[in-house]
Amino acid sequence: MIKVNFYLSDDLICGYEISGHSGSANAGEDIICASVSSAAYMAANTVTDVLFINAQIDVKDGYMKIVLDEKLSDAQPVLKGLRLHLESLAGDYPKNIKVTTSQIRRCQNA
DSSP, X not given: XXXXXXXXXXXXXXXXXEESOOOSSOTTTXXXXXXXXXXXXXXXXXXXXXXXXXXXXXXXXXEEEEEEOSOHHHHHHHHHHHHHHHHHHHHHOTTTEEEXXXXXXXXXXO
């Protein structure tokens, strides 16, 4: 199962963490994993390379974590769009994707 957790600080999304695999097909053939990965990378690249927002990023096989260091309000359209997209996928594939949200005090603590 793919687990997605969005970090909220003062009602602003300040990052997200994605881990796991959907298990719906073999590696390289899994459209659910490909959809989640593509959306997560698009969001991370837009935030860092288009909006020029500093972020801490950790990426490994089956894992991505991004935590913004600044300009949280500037990133909200991208991050809210990602959350909406992943929640929609979770609705379509509830056995393969779970989306949660965690309230935190400061984004750097995520």
